[in-house]
Amino acid sequence: MSSKRREFDASFKLQVVQMVREQGLSVPQICRDMGLGETAVRRWIQQYEAELSGQPGIGKPLTSEQQRIRQLEVENRQLKQDNELLKKASAFFAREMK
Numbered sequence: 761m762s763s764k765r766r767e768f769d770a771s772f773k774l775q776v777v778q779m780v781r782e783q784g785l786s787v788p789q790i791c792r793d794m795g796l797g798e799t800a801v802r803r804w805i806q807q808y809e810a811e812l813s814g815q816p817g818i819g820k821p822l823t824s825e826q827q828r829i830r831q832l833e834v835e836n837r838q839l840k841q842d843n844e845l846l847k848k849a850s851a852f853f854a855r856e857m858k
Contacts, residue, residue: 770820770827774822776801806818
């Protein structure tokens with residue numbers, strides 16, 4: 761029987777990170793109490809610290825600011841692609857009109 765991989769939302773991860781950083785609880789203690797893997801919790805802490813320093817970090821963003829930045833980056837990429845398509849279409853129709 762294969763175990764299903766658990767998924768946690770950003771607010772839960774952020775809450776766990778804050779327990780370590782602000783309440784001074786140890787990672788092993790939190791992992792035992794909450795049934796979490798140490799590797800995952802340590803990765804969440806690294807992600808949070810990267811976001812605090814202004815870096816994107818690895819994986820899904822934890823802070824709302826980084827979530828918004830990622831969303832805007834996706835929108836920006838899409839707009840650039842749309843703009844390139846419009847440029848190509850304009851050039852095509854300009855040639856056809858001659």
